[in-house]
Amino acid sequence: MADPMKIRARMAGDKVEVKVLMAHDMETGQRKDSKGNAIPAHFIQHVTATHNGKVVLSADWGPAVSKNPFLSFKFAGGKPGDKVTVTWTDNNGEKRTDEATVQS
Amino acid sequence: MNADRRKVLQNTGGLAVMGLAASAGLFGPATAAADEWNKAAFSTKNLADTVKALGGSGATESKDVVITSPDIAENGAVVPFTISSRLPKTESIALLVEKNPAALAANFSIPDGTEAGVTTRVKMGQTSKVIALVKADGKFYYTAKEVKVTLGGCGG
Numbered sequence: 328m329a330d331p332m333k334i335r336a337r338m339a340g341d342k343v344e345v346k347v348l349m350a351h352d353m354e355t356g357q358r359k360d361s362k363g364n365a366i367p368a369h370f371i372q373h374v375t376a377t378h379n380g381k382v383v384l385s386a387d388w389g390p391a392v393s394k395n396p397f398l399s400f401k402f403a404g405g406k407p408g409d410k411v412t413v414t415w416t417d418n419n420g421e422k423r424t425d426e427a428t429v430q431s
Numbered sequence: 432m433n434a435d436r437r438k439v440l441q442n443t444g445g446l447a448v449m450g451l452a453a454s455a456g457l458f459g460p461a462t463a464a465a466d467e468w469n470k471a472a473f474s475t476k477n478l479a480d481t482v483k484a485l486g487g488s489g490a491t492e493s494k495d496v497v498i499t500s501p502d503i504a505e506n507g508a509v510v511p512f513t514i515s516s517r518l519p520k521t522e523s524i525a526l527l528v529e530k531n532p533a534a535l536a537a538n539f540s541i542p543d544g545t546e547a548g549v550t551t552r553v554k555m556g557q558t559s560k561v562i563a564l565v566k567a568d569g570k571f572y573y574t575a576k577e578v579k580v581t582l583g584g585c586g587g
Contacts, residue, residue, distance in 0.1 A: 342546060355554070357532060372468045383545050389473045391528060391536035391553050393509045399550040400539075 334427035336411040343405035343429050345376060345383075347398045347413050355390040371396060373416045378405055407431040472535050478527060478562070481534040485525055487564050490571035493518065498563050498576045507555040507580040515548030518567035524549060530559035555580045 330350035336343055349371065356368025370390040376383050383402040405411070407429050414424040472484035482488055499513040514524050524547065525538040536553040547565075555561075558579045565572045 355532075382542055384539060384541065384549070386537055386539040386549075387469055387473070388537045389533055389535050391531050391533065391555075393552040393554055397511075397550070397552050400548065401546040403544045403546070 329421060329423045332413060332415075332423065332425040334411065334413055334425055335430075336405075336409075336427045337430040338405075338407060339401060342401040342403050343378070343409070343411070344401045345399065345411055345413075345427075347374075347376070347396075349374075349396045349398075349415060349423075351394070351396060351415070351417065353390060353392055353394045353396060357390075369417060369419060371415045371417045374398065374413065375415075376400070376411060376413045378402060378409060378411050383411075405429050469538065472538070473533055475534065476532070478529050478534050481527055482564060485535070485538070485564060485571075487525075487566070487571035487573070490564060490573045493565070493572035493574060496563050496565045496572050496574040498561060498574055500561065500576065500578055502577075503579040503581065504555060505581050507557070507582055509552050510555050510578065510580070511550065511552045512561070513548065513550040514563040514565075515546075516563075516565045516567060516572075518547070518565060518572060520568040521547035521565055522568075523566045525564040526551075526553065527562040527564060528553065528555055528559050529562065530557050531555065 333348040335346045351371050352369055354366050354369040358366045360366055368390055371388050374386045384400050409429045410426055411429060412424060412426045416422050472481055475481040475484050495517040497515050500511060504510040512526060514526060521541050523538060523540045526536045527534045528536050537551060539549050541547050560575050561578050562573055562575045
């Protein structure tokens with residue numbers, strides 16, 4: 328099971344600023360191990376962020392996104408105490424969902 | 432799959448380190464899991480094909496699309512990018528790195544109410560032109576920027 332994400336959501340003016348740090352290897356499939364065997368690709372393909380059940384950001388990623396990906400964005404219509412949920416799915420079908428509360 | 436890979440590597444000779452060809456074989460079976468993932472766009476090799484796969488052919492350059500990133504990245508494994516768009520009705524933002532094995536790094540879709548600006552970090556194999564392709568109100572706009580990389584992020 329993958330490690331939890333670190334999600335921080337706080338008010339920035341009248342918008343909610345969300346910062347997410349995911350724990351994932353993001354293997355490109357292009358590296359080789361010490362024996363020269365290719366390390367299979369393993370990366371997050373899809374990320375979805377929701378606020379009160381409404382999608383506020385969705386993203387398709389390729390293996391070019393850095394290891395332990397960082398993502399930050401802002402959305403309107405949130406208030407302190409609201410929940411922000413982030414889900415990712417990787418190319419092996421692994422999934423991880425974490426939630427954060429919007430801070431003032 | 433491995434046998435194919437060998438062949439391709441031989442053909443590309445010295446380029447094998449970066450494995451421009453390697454990604455072709457390796458994307459294979461595992462990608463079936465996420466069906467909504469735009470495999471066509473992510474497996475294209477050159478910039479023109481990628482833009483085409485995203486439907487952005489004929490995009491116009493726009494000053495309202497802004498890439499914020501270092502001009503020189505010391506470590507190509509982690510290059511921070513902020514892409515923002517001042518265009519009204521921005522629907523999606525894609526980040527493309529021209530000289531990566533697959534040009535498309537990430538494609539964000541921006542629903543109503545979300546600010547048209549995202550920050551993330553990507554790998555860059557080498558110094559390359561970086562393109563932000565934005566879809567706004569049904570049309571495509573782009574802006575490009577050259578980012579120098581002193582240490583590539585795809586080796587290992």
